[in-house]
Amino acid sequence: MNILMIEDNESVCSMVEMFFLKEGINGEFVNDGLEGYQRFQSGEWDLLIIDWMLPNMDGVTICRKIREENKTIPIIMLTAKDTESDQVLGLEMGADDYVTKPFSPLALMARIKAVSRRSTIAGKEEEANRTHFIETQLFKISKDTREVLLKGKPITNLTPKEFDLLYYFIEHPRQVFSREQLLERVWGYQYYGDERTVDVHIKRLRNKIGTPNQPFLQTVWGVGYKFDESVVEDEA
Secondary structure, three states: OEEEEEOOOHHHHHHHHHHHHHHOOEEEEEOOHHHHHHHHHHOOOOEEEEEOOOOOOOHHHHHHHHHHHOOOOOEEEEEOOOOHHHHHHHHHOOOOEEEEOOOOHHHHHHHHHHHHHHHHHHHHHHHHOOOOEEEOOOEEEEOOOOEEEEOOEEEOOOOHHHHHHHHHHHHOOOOOEOHHHHHHHHHOOOOOOOOHHHHHHHHHHHHHHOEOOEOOEEEEOOOEEEEOOOOOOOOO
């Protein structure tokens, strides 16, 4: 695995590099945002780890620019910002996951393996299902083109992980999933203590695909979430 880490804290880079060596990962470390973005453009990478606060170009800008060029490369954001709005911004710019500082190197390695594994599986499934799509009463969603139609109208502002989450829900209508199950089955890793990743994505999806009269993603209190379009009410 070839990983580019853009992080201006050299101590963090040294710590992560030791774990990379132990895991047999080829890591390259850049301490400047602009230089890191240029290094991304000139190399071949399997995964990116990008810090939020960087000199010369911040991590969110880097993530946005990379997503304009490459829709599929896995991106993990590192951030000392722990508010929901900050997490939403990073995910909205195209990050697949985020890790809040200070973090455990073991937890970061688990996220790296899981995000990479999920990306590999998704790529194989997409290749094997070139004409596969799901059509419900109101939705049509294609794994091949990653297009979503709601009542025949395209939804074009979903991030990669929002699409994956919606696809999984539509594949399993009316089934209730806990946050831990969604982390394992959509993100590809078991629960490591941060359920907010799921909650943030659910909130964003609700805002993008639903209205108060169309509660497609429903909270099952004390359990988790489910997708159900059978309770949709006609809009006035």
